[in-house]
Amino acid sequence: MISRLQRPAALIILxxxxxxxxxxxxxxxxxxxxxxxxxxxxxxxLFPSSLYLANFKLVFSLVPVAQFLYNSFVVAIAITAGHxxxxxxxxxxxxxxxxxxxxxxxxxxxxxxxxxxxxxMIPNFLTIRNWGWTDSYWGLIVPFLTTGFGxxxxxxxxxxxxxxxxxxxxxxxxxxxxxxxxxxxxLTRSAFATLAVHSFIGAWNMYLWPLLITNEESMRTVQIGxxxxxxxxxxxxxxxxxxxxxxxxxxxxxxxxxxxxxxGNVTLGALKG
Amino acid sequence: xxxxxxxxxxxxxxFGFLMPSLLGFGIFLFYPFFKSVYLSLHSTNPxxxxxxxxxxxxxxxxxxxxxxxxxxxxxxxxxxxxxxxxLIISLCLALLTHKKNKINIYFQLIFASSIAIPIGNASVxxxxxxxxxxxxxNYFLSFLGIDPIGWLTDPAYALISVSIMTVWISIGFTYLxxxxxxxxxxxxxxxxxxxxxxxSSAMVRKITLPLLSPAIFFMSVISVIGALQSFSQINxxxxxxxxNSTNVVVYDLYQEAFVNYRFGTGSAQAIILFLIxxxxxxxxxxxxxxxxxxx
Numbered sequence: 001m002i003s004r005l006q007r008p009a010a011l012i013i014l015x016x017x018x019x020x021x022x023x024x025x026x027x028x029x030x031x032x033x034x035x036x037x038x039x040x041x042x043x044x045x046l047f048p049s050s051l052y053l054a055n056f057k058l059v060f061s062l063v064p065v066a067q068f069l070y071n072s073f074v075v076a077i078a079i080t081a082g083h084x085x086x087x088x089x090x091x092x093x094x095x096x097x098x099x100x101x102x103x104x105x106x107x108x109x110x111x112x113x114x115x116x117x118x119x120x121m122i123p124n125f126l127t128i129r130n131w132g133w134t135d136s137y138w139g140l141i142v143p144f145l146t147t148g149f150g151x152x153x154x155x156x157x158x159x160x161x162x163x164x165x166x167x168x169x170x171x172x173x174x175x176x177x178x179x180x181x182x183x184x185x186x187l188t189r190s191a192f193a194t195l196a197v198h199s200f201i202g203a204w205n206m207y208l209w210p211l212l213i214t215n216e217e218s219m220r221t222v223q224i225g226x227x228x229x230x231x232x233x234x235x236x237x238x239x240x241x242x243x244x245x246x247x248x249x250x251x252x253x254x255x256x257x258x259x260x261x262x263x264g265n266v267t268l269g270a271l272k273g
Numbered sequence: 274x275x276x277x278x279x280x281x282x283x284x285x286x287x288f289g290f291l292m293p294s295l296l297g298f299g300i301f302l303f304y305p306f307f308k309s310v311y312l313s314l315h316s317t318n319p320x321x322x323x324x325x326x327x328x329x330x331x332x333x334x335x336x337x338x339x340x341x342x343x344x345x346x347x348x349x350x351x352x353x354x355x356x357x358x359x360l361i362i363s364l365c366l367a368l369l370t371h372k373k374n375k376i377n378i379y380f381q382l383i384f385a386s387s388i389a390i391p392i393g394n395a396s397v398x399x400x401x402x403x404x405x406x407x408x409x410x411n412y413f414l415s416f417l418g419i420d421p422i423g424w425l426t427d428p429a430y431a432l433i434s435v436s437i438m439t440v441w442i443s444i445g446f447t448y449l450x451x452x453x454x455x456x457x458x459x460x461x462x463x464x465x466x467x468x469x470x471x472x473s474s475a476m477v478r479k480i481t482l483p484l485l486s487p488a489i490f491f492m493s494v495i496s497v498i499g500a501l502q503s504f505s506q507i508n509x510x511x512x513x514x515x516x517n518s519t520n521v522v523v524y525d526l527y528q529e530a531f532v533n534y535r536f537g538t539g540s541a542q543a544i545i546l547f548l549i550x551x552x553x554x555x556x557x558x559x560x561x562x563x564x565x566x567x568x
Contacts, residue, residue: 014369014370021383021384021387022383024398027402031401085293090291093291097286099288105295116550119546120305122305122321123308124301145293146294146302175286201389204391207392207505223394237407244397247394251389251391252390254389255382256382
């Protein structure tokens with residue numbers, strides 16, 4: 001289909017694009033394995049001369065990277081679990097249960113995707129402060145346990161399931177709770193995986209909210225911790241980048257293993273609503 | 274009677290299943306949304322308590338200041354520089370890599386990779402790359418015989434630099450959405466077009482692009498909303514400077530509310546932002562009704 005000349009040309013463009021796109025990530029990984037001498041030399045090194053891991057050790061001793069990582073994991077996992085639970089339950093109700101005001105409530109869920117988060121930020125900040133939830137996991141997690149996007153995603157998947165299964169289950173005396181746990185959830189594992197990857201990455205990336213409600217070092221997430229690295233006494237870049245590398249690894253690994261889930265499913269919730 | 278009871282029970286289950294979501298949205302989305310409207314009509318003390326009902330004075334203050342229009346202008350410039358660039362690059366990459374084969378898997382992983390890089394982390398990396406004397410970008414420019422650029426320190430370049438970084442970080446998600454869209458196009462459409470003797474560029478124009486238009490439309494709506502909400506990269510890269518050249522709306526709002534502790538005017542700014550985003554979304558949907566092809 002593509003002519004003989006086009007194919008190599010396209011390949012060259014793709015390789016160039018790949019190099020440009022991967023470069024900042026590569027740079028962070030490479031520089032984190034360089035010694036200070038290598039970092040300061042001119043012309044700059046493009047590759048680290050050896051697998052030098054002392055920066056990682058040093059960064060662990062200078063900044064509580066382990067604490068930041070732990071905080072981010074707690075927050076991201078809790079929010080992901082919350083999304084999976086609240087979204088799948090709500091989606092089941094919209095797909096299979098008859099109740100009054102369904103259309104109206106559904107439109108409320110649509111509206112949640114229209115309100116930019118910044119509009120609710122100031123009152124949410126005041127609420128969390130009034131509840132004494134600043135510098136706590138509660139404050140970082142609880143405001144984010146629901147998701148309009150996830151509800152749509154699950155609803156799309158539920159609506160694609162054959163109705164007959166549910167009718168048969170009803171005949172056998174299975175209630176909604178039973179049908180939800182034993183039929184709907186097991187049949188929509190890919191929606192689960194998609195939303196899990198999406199929510200985890202989203203929660204891991206949160207920046208402005210943790211910046212607002214955490215002050216204590218022990219409650220900071222990696223996103224805020226990383227800017228702290230920058231402002232610490234040492235501005236040695238290889239150390240900053242070593243810290244960064246450690247913090248970037250979890251979502252990157254998740255992408256490598258979860259890419260297949262994301263391709264194909266990421267648009268489902270949004271496009272076919 | 275039994276029927277009525279069954280109906281009631283069914284509805285109770287429905288609301289039971291919805292309850293966690295409704296509670297979450299109620300407390301942390303709908304309540305604060307109306308609270309923002311309420312706050313925007315009041316003056317507040319630095320602790321966030323209401324001092325006085327001021328009608329639309331906050332809005333008048335904002336809409337009467339040069340400063341605000343400047344930040345709106347910067348936000349739109351930023352959107353204009355980032356969105357089309359990101360969409361075009363992502364679309365080309367997706368068109369070139371959507372076929373299933375051994376090499377494309379790696380390209381897909383690389384082009385999607387920025388979706389997994391937290392914007393805070395990415396901003397710090399780019400800040401180092403942008404460094405005027407020791408940064409790699411100026412080093413690469415020196416090969417081309419170009420003098421060092423004050424990427425983040427020169428008001429003429431700062432917004433462009435932030436935009437370049439934003440395009441880079443946005444490509445991951447945009448590419449993934451468009452790639453998914455292309456993969457969703459049925460293979461037999463291409464087969465029959467091939468039978469009719471259509472070339473590859475004709476197939477892209479006549480089949481791929483029209484069928485991809487819902488995905489492109491979805492991405493452009495999301496991107497406009499995202500661009501108008503940008504904060505993290507501005508906060509880390511430039512802090513709104515130099516000379517306010519990157520002071521986008523959300524950064525300005527953040528300063529107003531959480532640095533100057535003026536929650537009333539901050540809320541009014543947030544409401545204006547909401548209205549602008551709403552207006553744009555409606556306009557985009559209006560345009561899309563005519564242009565977007567739904568199968």
